[in-house]
Amino acid sequence: MHFVIMGAGRVGASLAVQLDSMGHSVAVIDQDADAFRRLPSDFGGRRVTGLGFDRDSLRQAGIEDAYAFAAVSNGDNSNVIAARVVRETFGVKRVVARIYDPKRAKVYQRLGIPTVGTVRYTSTEMLRRMLPNVTDVVYADDNSQLQIVHEVVSEEWAGKKLKTFEDEYRTRVVYVRRQGQTLLANDALAFVENDEVFFAVAKEDRVLAVKALQRPPLPEEVNK
Structure with a gap:
C-alpha cells in the first residue's frame, strides 16, 4: 500500500521509517528540503519538496494511489487544509491530521477529519489510524x-x-x-x-x- 505524509519532522520521519520498514510505499512532503535529513540514508520512499496542500506536490507524492494520508507539520491550519484537500479533491478516505489546539480539534472532527492532539500524540497513534485491520x-x-x-x-x-x-x-x-x-x-x-x-x-x-x-x-x- 502507498502512504503519503506531510511533514518531515520527528514524528513524520518516524512514521515514514516505520511504514517503509513494513514494506509499504511511502512519500514524504516538506517545504524545507533540509528536513529530509531526519530520514535515514536507506529510506526507500520518495522525498517531495513542496507544500502538503499543493495539488502538484501531492500528485508528485502519488496521492492518487494513496491508501492513507497523515498531516503532521507544526501548523494546525496547514494540516487541516492539506487533510481537506486530500479527502475532498483526491478522495482518500483514511486521512488524519495533527492538531495542537483542542478547541480546533473538535471543529475538525465535526468535518469528518480524525485528529490527534499533542497531549496524547505519538507515531503509534497515527499508525493506528492509518493502517487497516489494526485493533x-x-x-x-x-x-x-x-x-x-x-x-x-x-x-x-x-x-x-x-x-x-x-x-x-x-x-x-x-x-x-x-x-x-x-x-x-x-x-x-x-x-x-x-x-x-x-x-x-x-x-x-x-x-x-x-x-x-x-x-x-x-x-x-x-x-x-
Whole structure:
C-alpha cells in the first residue's frame, strides 16, 4: 500500500521509517528540503519538496494511489487544509491530521477529519489510524480473559444500532467517541461514520468482532 505524509519532522520521519520498514510505499512532503535529513540514508520512499496542500506536490507524492494520508507539520491550519484537500479533491478516505489546539480539534472532527492532539500524540497513534485491520486492546484481564477494545467503525455501519453489533458478536459496547464527545452506550444509540467504539469482549471472540466492524454489515445484520 502507498502512504503519503506531510511533514518531515520527528514524528513524520518516524512514521515514514516505520511504514517503509513494513514494506509499504511511502512519500514524504516538506517545504524545507533540509528536513529530509531526519530520514535515514536507506529510506526507500520518495522525498517531495513542496507544500502538503499543493495539488502538484501531492500528485508528485502519488496521492492518487494513496491508501492513507497523515498531516503532521507544526501548523494546525496547514494540516487541516492539506487533510481537506486530500479527502475532498483526491478522495482518500483514511486521512488524519495533527492538531495542537483542542478547541480546533473538535471543529475538525465535526468535518469528518480524525485528529490527534499533542497531549496524547505519538507515531503509534497515527499508525493506528492509518493502517487497516489494526485493533487496539486498551485493557486485558488475564484472569477472566475479558478485553476492552478500541476500534474505528466502518462507514457502512452508519445508522445501525449498537445493540445489533452487541447481539451478533457477544460484545458489550461501553461508550462511543464521536466528534470529540463521549457517548455512553444505550440500546437506542446508532453508529455514525468515523465513530470510535470501545467495547468489552471475551479474548476468544475479539478477532471476529473487530473484523465485523471493519467491513460492511452482513445481510442478516442489515435487516435488524
